[in-house]
Every structure is written in C-alpha cells, then in structure tokens.
Amino acid sequence: MTDASDRLTHDLFNGARSRRDMLKLLGIAGAAGLLGGPLLSGRAQAAAKHFTWGTNADYARPEFLAPFLKASGIEVQTSLFADPSEIITKLQSGGAGVELLTDGSYHAQITYDAGVLKPIDTSKLKNWSKLIPGFDKAAGMIYDGKTYGVPYAWGTDSMVYNHGIVGQDVDDLAILFDKEFAGRIAMPNGLFESVVVAALYLGIKTPFAMDKDQLDAVAEVLIKQKPLVRSYWNDIGDLKNLMATGEVAVCWGWQPLLEIRKYDVDVRWTHPKQGELAWYDAAFLTRDANAESEAACLAFIDYLLGEQYGAMIGKDIGYRTTSTAAIATMDGKLVDSLDLAKPDAFLKNAVWWTSPTNPAGYQAVWDKVLNA
Amino acid sequence: MRFSRYPLITGGPWLLLLLTFFVLPIAGLLLLSLSPGNGSAAAFPTLDNYRGILDLASGRPQVLARTLGVALGVVLLATLIALPVAYYLAKGVRSTRLQALVLMLVTVTFLVGPLIRTVSWRGILGVKGLINTALTSSGLLDAPIMALLYGRPAVIAAMTYNSFPFMLFTLFLAMRTIDDRYLVAARDLGASANATFWRIVMPLAAPGLCVGAVLVFVPTLSTVLEPEMLGGTSGRLTTTEIRDQFFHALNWPLGSALTVLLIVAGGLAVGLLAALLALFARACGRVGLSLGSGGGR
Known part of the structure; x- marks a missing residue:
C-alpha cells in the first residue's frame, strides 16, 4: 500500500480527516469500484451451495440475504449470537460448523489469539476495491502481514x-x-x-x-x-x-x-x-471452512461489499456500510442521515474501539x- | 465359589455408558480446572482457579451461597404450592378422569418451552405488565412497582413456576398410593384431619417429597434462563458465571473450577436436603422413615 493509504488508515482511526478528504476518497474508491466487475464472480459456480455464517440477528435478516441467494444460488445458513465469544468457544471445541464469522474491531485480537481464523486472499474479492479507503488496512484485521477480516459495517x-x-x-x-x-x-x-x-x-x-x-x-x-x-x-x-x-x-x-x-x-x-x-464489524473466515465453503464465503463477502447489502443495512437498521458502491446507490437523505458524507463530524467525539x-x-x- | 459373568455382561454396556458420558467428562473437567486460567502465569497443575473462586473479595463464595439459597427457596415454595394441590387431587378428588384432566392441564402449559414460559413473566411483572396495569388503572397505586421485575423475587417466582410440576407429580403419586384405610382408621381412632395429614399422610408421602425436592433442586441449580431474563443486576448466580466464563470470557479453566465446585456444593446440599426431609417426616409421624424401603410403612 502507498504512503497515502497508510496516512488514511491512521486518519480513519484517529478521526483526523476532513470532509473534503473523505468525499475525495469516497469518489476515488467509488470510481474504482465501478470498474471492479460484476456483483458476483464466476467463482461462486465452483463454491459450496451453502455455508454457515456466525453473526448477529440484525445482519442476517432474511430480506438482507435473499438477493445473494437469488444471484448466486448459495444459501447462507446462520448461527446467531449476542457475543462473538459464544461462537469462538464452539469453534475451539470443534464441530461448530461456522465457516464465516462476524467480529469487529472491539474483539478481533481476542479471536485471532484463540487460533480459530484463516487468512483471506483479498485478491479473490472482486469488490475489495470498493472498500472505503482505510478500512482495507484497519487495525485488528491484519496479523503477521495477512488479512483475516473484511470490514463491511461501521458505526458508533x-x-x-x-x-x-x-x-x-x-x-x-x-x-x-x-x-x-x-x-x-x-x-x-x-x-x-x-x-x-x-x-x-x-x-x-x-x-x-x-x-x-x-x-x-x-x-x-x-x-x-x-x-x-x-x-x-x-x-x-x-x-x-x-x-x-x-x-x-x-x-x-x-x-x-x-x-x-x-x-x-x-x-x-x-x-x-x-x-x-466507534467500531467496525468484519467478516472473518474460520478454520471450519474448507475449499468449497471458502469459495462460497468469499462470494458472500463480495456481496457484503457490493451495492445492495450496504444500502439495505443503512436503510433498515441504521448501520453504515464500508462499501463505496453501496453508498453510491443510496438516497441522498439516507446518506445524510447516516452522516456518510461527513463521517469526520459524526466521529468528532468517538474513539475507535479495539480489543x-x-x-x-x-x-x-x-x-x-x-x-x- | 463360582464366578458368574452374567452381571458383567448385563451391566457392562451401562458401565461403559457411565464411563463415557459421566466419568470421563467429569475427569476432563477436573483436569481443566487445574489448568492455569486466562492471565495466569502458573503451570499445570495449579489450584489458582479454586483459590480465586474461594477468595471472599471476588464475591464468588457469596454468589455460590446465593445460588444454593435460591434453589432451596424454590424447593420450599414449590413444596408449599404443590402439597395442598397434590393432597386434594389424590385424596379429595375421587374421579380418576378429573385427576388426569388436572394433571394434563398442568402438563399442557409446559409444551411451550422454558424460554416462552420465562419471558411471559415480563408481561406479568413488568412496568406495563398485568399486575402493575391492574394496580395503577384501578387507582390503588399512582406509579407501577418497579421491584416486581428484574430482581430475585421474579427469578424465584419463574423458577418455581417452571419446576413445581416435578413436585406436584411426585407428591401426587406418593399420596395416591397411600392406602385410604390408614386414613379411615386414623379418623376412627379420633385423629383430627390435621393430625391425620401430618402423622399419617406426610410420613408416608415423604419419599415422594424427597424425590420431588431433588427433581426441583437440581435443575434449578443449573438453570441460566430465569436469572438472565428476569434477574436484572441481581440475577448473577454461579450458573450464569459458568456460562460467562465459557462463552464470553473464554476462560475454560475458571469455568471448569466453578462447575466442579457447584457440583460438590450441590451434591452436599442434596444430601442435606434429603436428611432434613427425613427428619421432618420423622418429626411429623414419629413412625420413622426409611427411604430405601418404601417410606416407613
């Protein structure tokens, strides 16, 4: 990554960027996203037909998952929790059957230390470039030089x-x-x-x-x-x-x-x-994922970063997406109400929540x- | 003396089951409880987890005592509620069909599952619940009673509700098997209804009472639903901490040590409960009580 993106990573988690910077970055990333290819790659065809996502109930509402099933034919089964530690305990004892896990800035280090995660090859993610710059190198996602988590929502x-x-x-x-x-x-x-x-x-x-x-x-x-x-x-x-x-x-x-x-x-x-x-939630691959389910999980992560999912969670549950592609499709009033155009003002008094x-x-x- | 293999053959599978599903897990739990917990620099085996739990400053001994106290309180309440109902049903109602109908009605409410049964107490005890609404709308109170919900009384009420059928059924069965001629003979000899109940019925129903008490006590000791849903800040019991240590703190050694201590404390409490009930029956009937041979008959 470049010095500019390093600086942004620093800025993102120190609330130091200006509105102009943010809009500029959103614009650049959005343009990059438009060139980034279709919603789902052909990889999904080789993927498993279902996988299990350990997440909280709000992220996994049926209406949020239905477009993915329709587009890919992959069914997202869910294992819901109130605290990611519940799933980690099951992953540690084996047989949890959870291949994709939602965890966040507040807990990622603990999850990584528990030894239940697998690195993610971001080069296989078509929508990786649609991330709001800074989130791609967010603290808590990268360990030993490898990316383990893909942020898809943030807020306070x-x-x-x-x-x-x-x-x-x-x-x-x-x-x-x-x-x-x-x-x-x-x-x-x-x-x-x-x-x-x-x-x-x-x-x-x-x-x-x-x-x-x-x-x-x-x-x-x-x-x-x-x-x-x-x-x-x-x-x-x-x-x-x-x-x-x-x-x-x-x-x-x-x-x-x-x-x-x-x-x-x-x-x-x-x-x-x-x-x-301030926090962000990310999708993490777990060690329960095999080659087939990993492909299905990556297709789903692409969906999380695509146009639809981020817009839906913004509209229905007030969560902010990390996807510039989703922001580009959102109604202006919704963008304003979520402070997505001026997150620096929204985050003025916020501290980034880490483990x-x-x-x-x-x-x-x-x-x-x-x-x- | 000839050695018979028959008991070994018939008992072998059961022993194997017991070994696999009880002895080995308990042994594993014991070993895990001797492992260093999160943040500990000690080496295996260590008693650090037990020392931490038994340290009064940690508040855990008090929580353990509270847990046992709540479970014993639930046994007492369940007994007080179930005793008259079971007695009336067993000896006052002559129709077997009516007896079956009442017991079935009690059973039917338990088909909805413990979560719904527990959460429904919020609708009864909450600020906008049945009781508070009735009290405020009738003008008896100006403001709702906040203390009804999210406290130990709500937890005990829900636990009693969830477990009292175990007491009702066992007491009913114990009382139903008492020969009516004993009761008639007692009355013929001049005993009052009260004396007949305490000196004839209770001692003979004591084994049922004892089994019911254990059936109520043990699940109550291990439940997390009621304290979590209704307990508010005072809902912390040893079981909820065990859950927290395993599923939130990821501190399995500490969770295991807490589990071992709860098993030991619960076992002692069950023994004490059985001894107290035997004493109670003896005091009631002065006929003695032999739990192993049918209750002093």
Whole structure:
C-alpha cells in the first residue's frame, strides 16, 4: 500500500480527516469500484451451495440475504449470537460448523489469539476495491502481514435515551450514573463495553489499555452504579424490549435500538461530551471452512461489499456500510442521515474501539461488578 | 465359589455408558480446572482457579451461597404450592378422569418451552405488565412497582413456576398410593384431619417429597434462563458465571473450577436436603422413615 493509504488508515482511526478528504476518497474508491466487475464472480459456480455464517440477528435478516441467494444460488445458513465469544468457544471445541464469522474491531485480537481464523486472499474479492479507503488496512484485521477480516459495517455505540421519560436533551454520560434515574438505566453485559463506558465517564484517555489503578477506579464506579441499573442487557433485542416497554429510560446502546421509534417511542441518540465508541464489524473466515465453503464465503463477502447489502443495512437498521458502491446507490437523505458524507463530524467525539490490551484484567473487573 | 459373568455382561454396556458420558467428562473437567486460567502465569497443575473462586473479595463464595439459597427457596415454595394441590387431587378428588384432566392441564402449559414460559413473566411483572396495569388503572397505586421485575423475587417466582410440576407429580403419586384405610382408621381412632395429614399422610408421602425436592433442586441449580431474563443486576448466580466464563470470557479453566465446585456444593446440599426431609417426616409421624424401603410403612 502507498504512503497515502497508510496516512488514511491512521486518519480513519484517529478521526483526523476532513470532509473534503473523505468525499475525495469516497469518489476515488467509488470510481474504482465501478470498474471492479460484476456483483458476483464466476467463482461462486465452483463454491459450496451453502455455508454457515456466525453473526448477529440484525445482519442476517432474511430480506438482507435473499438477493445473494437469488444471484448466486448459495444459501447462507446462520448461527446467531449476542457475543462473538459464544461462537469462538464452539469453534475451539470443534464441530461448530461456522465457516464465516462476524467480529469487529472491539474483539478481533481476542479471536485471532484463540487460533480459530484463516487468512483471506483479498485478491479473490472482486469488490475489495470498493472498500472505503482505510478500512482495507484497519487495525485488528491484519496479523503477521495477512488479512483475516473484511470490514463491511461501521458505526458508533453511544448513550440512548427516551426523551418522553427523561424530558430533556442529554449529552452527558453522568446521566447513566445519576440517582435520579435509579432503576431506569440499562448497561451492556458483553464485550467489556460497560467497563469501557465507565472509563469514558471517568475521562480515562486510554480506555482500552487501562492500568490496574484505572481498572480499580472503573470497578468502583460500576459497583456504585449497580443499584441504579435495571438490567445488564445481553443482546440488542433484549435492549429494544427494555426501552420499548418503558422499563428503561436511558441506556448505553447500539444503533438498531432506534428502530423502536416506529412504535412511537421517542428514543434519541446522543453524542456524549465524554465520547462514544466507534467500531467496525468484519467478516472473518474460520478454520471450519474448507475449499468449497471458502469459495462460497468469499462470494458472500463480495456481496457484503457490493451495492445492495450496504444500502439495505443503512436503510433498515441504521448501520453504515464500508462499501463505496453501496453508498453510491443510496438516497441522498439516507446518506445524510447516516452522516456518510461527513463521517469526520459524526466521529468528532468517538474513539475507535479495539480489543483491550489486558482482556483478563477487564474480565476480572466485570466479574467483580456482576458478583458484587 | 463360582464366578458368574452374567452381571458383567448385563451391566457392562451401562458401565461403559457411565464411563463415557459421566466419568470421563467429569475427569476432563477436573483436569481443566487445574489448568492455569486466562492471565495466569502458573503451570499445570495449579489450584489458582479454586483459590480465586474461594477468595471472599471476588464475591464468588457469596454468589455460590446465593445460588444454593435460591434453589432451596424454590424447593420450599414449590413444596408449599404443590402439597395442598397434590393432597386434594389424590385424596379429595375421587374421579380418576378429573385427576388426569388436572394433571394434563398442568402438563399442557409446559409444551411451550422454558424460554416462552420465562419471558411471559415480563408481561406479568413488568412496568406495563398485568399486575402493575391492574394496580395503577384501578387507582390503588399512582406509579407501577418497579421491584416486581428484574430482581430475585421474579427469578424465584419463574423458577418455581417452571419446576413445581416435578413436585406436584411426585407428591401426587406418593399420596395416591397411600392406602385410604390408614386414613379411615386414623379418623376412627379420633385423629383430627390435621393430625391425620401430618402423622399419617406426610410420613408416608415423604419419599415422594424427597424425590420431588431433588427433581426441583437440581435443575434449578443449573438453570441460566430465569436469572438472565428476569434477574436484572441481581440475577448473577454461579450458573450464569459458568456460562460467562465459557462463552464470553473464554476462560475454560475458571469455568471448569466453578462447575466442579457447584457440583460438590450441590451434591452436599442434596444430601442435606434429603436428611432434613427425613427428619421432618420423622418429626411429623414419629413412625420413622426409611427411604430405601418404601417410606416407613
């Protein structure tokens, strides 16, 4: 890769690029994508007729997968999870039967260390060139010089609140720790996310590389918060339920939560002054993939980076695609609503979420909080 | 003395099954529990995982005690609910068809699966659930009771609901096999209905009570559904931590050590429960209780 793309990789994950830079890069990559060939390559003809994708329920909605089946004849079977570790445990013990796995910036290092991944030959991906520049060299995707993951969606996790109950606009994480909302707060259970959120609240500059003192401080604040928390949610469906039924007024949540607006629940996304967590999800080949299923998986990864999938997840669940080809097909209003034309502004206060440097230490803190 | 191979031939396959599906997995679990956990620099074999679990500062001994306490509480509640129902059904209802119908109705609700049965409690106990809606719309309360859901009471209620048929069926069967002539004789000799129940029925139904208690206790001890769906922040039990260590933290050695300790603690608790029930039956009837020979008859 060139120095320019190296610089972009750095910029992408430091939120330092300008809108003009971003648009320029989107344009270049889009043009490259248009020259990149058809949606699916001939390789799909030699691929297995089905494979299993370990992912979360939102990514694998039947309507998102149907165009791929129609175009390729390959059926995507799914093994759904709330936390990628669930699949990793099965892959480690053998016989999981999951050939393609969704994991992300927040967890990829842990998955790689578990030894369950296979490198991806990106030269076989027709749509590789359609990636928004920078994502092709994103941290957490490349190990020992080989690419293991292909990012296909990105966004932020942040604080969400029910305006009808809270009654005011909010941009301060302090509300998650406020006694006024005792019993109406929800925090995430998985991926050490609550630990990282508490670190943001405490103003810790290195939330993914905390030392013992910082971890102790985080444990203390989370244990103090615990009596105020209604529930530690396990998956996004669980959280949607909590917010839609009015059990919870404010939470740390994920983008698909905003879907409950269609039930007239006035939930609002925030950009907290202390920061939010930017992430990307990627497709990883697992060691369960054989030559045939690997070909089918690569065809599907091409589909994830193509025109249709990214547009659909943007429209239906509010996730941002990494595909310039998909962005080019999207309605201007949708592009604006997802801040895809000016991601730098959207990511102004965001920190890129990476695997913690000391997962055992983070887990110990979270166990301590749950056991308290 | 002639050695017979017959028991070996007939028992061999069962022993093999037991060895393959019980002894070997438990041995594997034990070995894994002695491996160093995530972030540990110790070498195999190590007791670090057990030390970490038994350290009071980790909160795990308290969670283990809570887990056993919740399971025992569920046994107690299931017994209190099932006992009068089983007694009335076994001795008060004369129609066998009606008995079968009632038991079938109890069974039918269990065809929907534990997930639906558990989640449905949210519709009953939630802020907008049946109870809160009834209380607020009738003007009895101004605001819903938040504490109904996402706490230990909700977990215990759901666990009791999910397990009480085991107690009901075993108690019903135990009571149904009690010869009615014992009860008639007791009344003829001047015993009140109360005395007949406590001094005749209970001691004779004690084996059923004991089996029911174990059938309720063991699954309750190992369930993760109710604490996860209804427990809120106080839903942490040893079983949920075992799940977390295996499936979230990927710390199999620690998860194995927790499992071994739960098996040991659960086994001890089952023994204690059986001993307490035997004492209870003895105190009730003063006729003694022999679990191995049909319950003191």
